[in-house]
Amino acid sequence: MPPRPALRHAGVTLVELLAVIAIIALVAAIAIPQATSVSPAVADAAAVEIAHAIRFAQREAARTGKYHVAEIDPVKQTVRVYRLAGTTTVDEDINNPVMHPVDKVPYRITLAGNAATRAVVASSVFIYGSDTTTDVTFGADGSPVDVNFVKGKVSTSALSADGVVRLQLGAVQRTVTVDKTTGRVTL
Numbered sequence: 001m002p003p004r005p006a007l008r009h010a011g012v013t014l015v016e017l018l019a020v021i022a023i024i025a026l027v028a029a030i031a032i033p034q035a036t037s038v039s040p041a042v043a044d045a046a047a048v049e050i051a052h053a054i055r056f057a058q059r060e061a062a063r064t065g066k067y068h069v070a071e072i073d074p075v076k077q078t079v080r081v082y083r084l085a086g087t088t089t090v091d092e093d094i095n096n097p098v099m100h101p102v103d104k105v106p107y108r109i110t111l112a113g114n115a116a117t118r119a120v121v122a123s124s125v126f127i128y129g130s131d132t133t134t135d136v137t138f139g140a141d142g143s144p145v146d147v148n149f150v151k152g153k154v155s156t157s158a159l160s161a162d163g164v165v166r167l168q169l170g171a172v173q174r175t176v177t178v179d180k181t182t183g184r185v186t187l
Contacts, residue, residue, distance in 0.1 A: 046119035047174035057081045061138035072124035081107035119169040126163040
């Protein structure tokens with residue numbers, strides 16, 4: 001009886017392994033730059049969404065003749081639009097929430113998602129005299145004002161400098177600016 005040939009064990013050769021690694025490296029080299037180019041678009045979209053919320057608060061103030069606030073919260077990563085309850089309080093009118101014009105729910109934006117793939121509000125600064133806040137309030141004429149009620153009387157003060165909301169996604173930064181006089185919102 002002739003000797004049996006040795007059975008070959010299943011496996012891969014070094015050449016086959018190197019070929020697979022080269023193909024994976026080539027695919028990664030093509031795909032990774034395209035994935036990182038999404039970052040500016042995501043930051044742009046977040047900036048546009050915040051600018052829309054601020055403009056909406058301004059338009060609603062002018063339309064209704066009531067103070068409207070765009071509350072930008074860098075800690076909670078939210079933007080909310082609401083109106084003040086009346087002329088003798090700085091409280092939110094919880095009985096009449098400002099509704100989002102498309103969604104028909106109370107106007108609130110949450111910058112959600114994975115922290116590596118979402119733009120975040122790095123800062124929100126609105127300076128009214130010596131008062132610094134993250135919110136911008138608009139009066140009946142659509143101009144930004146700080147509203148205080150002291151002993152039943154309305155006291156307002158204008159922005160001392162342009163209001164600035166800064167967004168960041170990795171190295172990409174975007175800025176939303178509110179003009180201190182007119183309230184014009186620019187990106």
